[in-house]
Amino acid sequence: MYTVYLEQEDSFLIRFEHVTYQYENAEAPALDDICLTVEKGEFLAIVGHNGSGKSTLAKHINGLLLPASGTVTVCGLDTKIEENILPIRQQVGMAFQNPDNQLVTTVVEEDVAFGPENLGIAPDEIRTRVDEALASVGMTAFAEKAVHHLSGGQKQRIAIAGILALRPEILVLDEATAMLDPMGRTELLETVRSLHDTGMTVIMVTQYMEETTGCDRIVVMNRGRIVGIGTPQEIFSKADLLSDSNLVPPEAVSIRDLLKQRGCDLPDDILTAKQLAEALCRS
Numbered sequence: 369m370y371t372v373y374l375e376q377e378d379s380f381l382i383r384f385e386h387v388t389y390q391y392e393n394a395e396a397p398a399l400d401d402i403c404l405t406v407e408k409g410e411f412l413a414i415v416g417h418n419g420s421g422k423s424t425l426a427k428h429i430n431g432l433l434l435p436a437s438g439t440v441t442v443c444g445l446d447t448k449i450e451e452n453i454l455p456i457r458q459q460v461g462m463a464f465q466n467p468d469n470q471l472v473t474t475v476v477e478e479d480v481a482f483g484p485e486n487l488g489i490a491p492d493e494i495r496t497r498v499d500e501a502l503a504s505v506g507m508t509a510f511a512e513k514a515v516h517h518l519s520g521g522q523k524q525r526i527a528i529a530g531i532l533a534l535r536p537e538i539l540v541l542d543e544a545t546a547m548l549d550p551m552g553r554t555e556l557l558e559t560v561r562s563l564h565d566t567g568m569t570v571i572m573v574t575q576y577m578e579e580t581t582g583c584d585r586i587v588v589m590n591r592g593r594i595v596g597i598g599t600p601q602e603i604f605s606k607a608d609l610l611s612d613s614n615l616v617p618p619e620a621v622s623i624r625d626l627l628k629q630r631g632c633d634l635p636d637d638i639l640t641a642k643q644l645a646e647a648l649c650r651s
């Protein structure tokens with residue numbers, strides 16, 4: 369499968385070209401002329417108000433939905449061609465909101481092994497993959513634990529381990545932190561960041577702006593369109609774009625701007641509480 373991608377001359381992994389999609393009986397398109405390219409190894413966040421089209425976009429990446437017009441290419445494969453769907457799904461792991469809907473067995477390591485077993489992978493290879501996947505999400509110590517004893521955040525990390533055991537090229541998270549408590553959210557985000565550090569391409573749909581500060585780029589969606597795209601510094605310096613899109617910047621950015629309005633000399637690239645505290649202690 370990896371050769372599918374390596375044979376491509378371009379470095380992009382995912383490309384949306386003028387993609388439009390409309391649900392049956394819907395008055396307006398859920399995706400309206402979406403153009404987007406994601407590079408290999410990129411960490412991309414997708415933000416936008418409820419109903420802006422984030423999930424619809426995410427579902428186009430693994431061919432769960434197909435464009436009404438335009439083209440989606442993943443690892444060099446057009447999602448509209450039926451034979452491409454299986455290889456595309458092998459390259460795109462998807463994690464959703466509710467961890468309980470994503471776990472299928474009662475014991476952690478069995479759950480992580482479930483996907484590879486269904487692909488008919490040899491037992492030795494499955495063992496290696498399960499061990500590696502559990503280590504990647506920091507859950508090795510829980511291998512033999514019962515799934516129902518885990519917290520929401522731990523369950524979500526096991527769901528991601530199950531995806532990693534299938535060795536995908538791309539990880540798509542659609543509000544995977546939405547149902548977690550703050551601790552679970554932090555742990556999941558650290559896990560996702562460490563996966564990105566090891567070269568995984570990550571697309572993270574989220575409604576928490578704080579979660580996007582470590583991403584390479586943020587895509588802002590509004591009514592089915594991409595209305596902004598740029599680094600976290602660029603996006604969070606555009607107050608009008610955010611308010612027009614019904615979004616509020618991370619709290620540290622709001623405090624930074626209030627302090628600047630009151631004459632405090634602070635750099636524009638502060639995005640997190642830690643960076644703000646460090647800058648204030650220096651000034």
Ligand code: ADP
Nearest residue numbers: 391394398416417418419420421422423424425
């Ligand atoms: P988001 O994930 O940003 O909240 P969605 O992609 O779920 O947005 O939805 C985009 C638009 O499509 C919304 O207007 C929503 O109501 C509509 N929509 C989503 N799923 C369906 C569906 N299964 N049938 C009809 N309309 C839908």
Ligand code: MG
Nearest residue numbers: 422423424543
């Ligand atoms: Mg959604």
